[in-house]
Amino acid sequence: MFKVQAFVGQCARQLFSQTLQHVEFIFVDDCSPDESSNIVKEVLEDFPARKPHVQIVRHEQNKGLPSARNTGLSLANGDYIFHCDGDDWLETNALELLWNKAQEEQADLVFCDWYLSFKNNERYMTQDPGIVDLDGLELIKLMLSGKVKYNVWNKLVKRDLYLDHDIRFPDGYGMGEDMTMIRLSAVTKKVSYLPMALYHYVQLNNDAFTKKHSDKHFEQIRFNVNQTLSYLKDRFGDKLLEDMEFFKLNIKLPFLISSDIVSYKRWNEWYPESNKFIDKNPSFNFRTRFIQKAAMRKQYWLIKGYYYLVIRIVYGLIYR
Structure with a gap:
């Protein structure tokens, strides 16, 4: 949590309302200068049965999102x-549906569709891989190509994958x-896909980290x-040589x-060796290829x- 006091109340309420009962909730306050933690505590009062399973921890200094995730993992x-x-x-049945899918198929990782959420409407973002029996390598190929987002x-992921392979988020980046x-x-080893949109990725927070752009962010x-x-x-x-391009x-x-x-111009400066793979x-x-080839020339x-025509006018009118 960092500067999310306008949003975290709904986030917490949806989490505490989950139909899956056996869940622990860890809120990491990344030294936020607002009332985010207090808002979570207020919402929690409406869910007394959840209290034994909730932790709210605070960083003494702002460390960034990867560090917050690592604190939660620890x-x-x-x-x-x-x-x-x-x-x-999150939809209130999301964790139960993801958990059930993981148990039914003995999956190490389960991913689902999601919504891009605006003020007045939402856009359904499908992640259909087009493959029934997925393993990790196939999922990587789909992620590298952009068909499935990383x-x-x-994504619901087995905790042992983090622990057994010492995988953590990149502190400071x-x-x-x-x-x-x-x-x-x-x-x-085993990946499962749940063709339902269960997560709402909200596009209204101007303080969101992903909306900030600076030389430091590009370096990261x-x-x-x-x-x-x-x-x-x-x-x-x-x-994976071609997939990496x-x-x-x-x-x-x-x-x-x-x-x-x-x-x-930055597009032309970054990874010019990959441009020859646009058509592959x-x-x-067609539109994605068109703007890349226009940039290349x-x-x-x-x-x-x-x-202005597609993003600002067409999408701007539909999704706002």
């Missing part, structure tokens, strides 16, 4: 771990810390990308969802026109 005792960010919220917050899910997938992304690629290379050798393209793609020419990634649709006026 305190957790459950068989599975689920992360929920303090400005988002977001941390729509918050942008792109979700890439830790790729490492977890690398040590996962590069660090996490390079660490992830190095890990995959060491573990799988040449098996898809990953680089997906990492820099957000630079083109902008009206800023500086951002377009089966997860890219430095036809920035086309990208800016796409941004």
Whole structure:
């Protein structure tokens, strides 16, 4: 929790209302300057049966999101771990459905669909992998291509995967810390997909870490990308060479969802060796290929026109 007092009340209420009873809840206050912790305590008063299973811990100084996740992991005792960010919220049957799926299929990792939530409406984000029997390597390929997101917050993961393989979130490198899910997938044997949207990723928090952009944040992304690629290379050798080029393209793609020419130029500066793989990634649709090729040819006026026409006008009117 960091600067989420406008959102954490709903988040906590949805968590305490979960239909799954055997859950421990760990709230990590990352030295937030607001009333986030007190709001959680107030909501908890309405759920007295949950009190023995709730911990609220506070960092004495702001350490960042990866450190907060690691603090939670160090305190957790459950068989599975689920992360929920303090400005988002979860359907009340989400944990039970994910848990049941994990038990039925003896899965190490279960992921589901999610909602991109705006003020007045939501967009359903499907994660359908198109594969029935998934293992960790197949999931990694889907993540690298962009077909399945490596977001941390729509996945139920066996705690032993963290412990047995010493996998933690990258302290001090918050942008792109979700890439830790790729490492977890690398040590996962059985993966299951639940075709239901259970998580609401809220787009209203202007203080959200992912909405901030600075040279420091870009350095953090590069660090996490390079660490992830190095890990995959060491573990799988040449098996994922093409997939890793898809990953680089997906990492820099957000630079083109902008009206800023500086951002377009950054796209050209980052991982230029991956540009020749634009047509090879089966997860890219026509529009995604179009703006990348326009950027590669430095036809920035086309990208800016796409941004205002599609992102600002079409999506801006539908999702707000």
